[in-house]
Amino acid sequence: MKKLSYLFYLKALVLFLMFLYQGCSKDDNPVNGGNESATVKGTLTLPAAANGKTFFVAIDDDRNGDNGFKYSLSKTCGTETTESYSINNVIAGNYYIYAVVFVVGNLSQGPQSGDYLGFYGGTITNPPNSPNATIPSSGTVAFDINLEVMP
Secondary structure (H helix, E strand, O other): OHHHHHHHHHHHHHHHHHHHHHHOOOOOOOOOOOOOEEEEEEEEEOOOOOOOOEEEEEEEOOOOHHHOOOEEEEEEOOOOOEEEEEEEEEEOEEEEEEEEEEOOOOOOOOOOOOOEEEEOOEOOOOOOOOOOEEEOOOOEEEOOEEOEEOO
């Protein structure tokens, strides 16, 4: 009889520990599998208004737009020379953030001469050499970008 109670209590303890472990899991965010994330927002400053044109903001670990983006947002410009953007659930890390306003080209063509382009922490002629936008594990962080006309 003692053997049966010992096994019963051992099984109960194992089940309790499994339940406790699952209850303490860090996987509280079903959107990104438990990885800590933040909202990235900012203001794009355009060289001139681009009413009705598409603007595109990319957050990525490289500057190669041909291989896709980690996060992106596409919206239509209004009548002002500033545009606000906000991207939710960006996993913590270091990224490039760049933006294009398609004045001449379009998203499928990529930026063309005459479009507006800008990098956070850089310029068209001197873009950042490495990912320079640090995204925290929670909250909101702002990155403003000045765009220039592409030659």
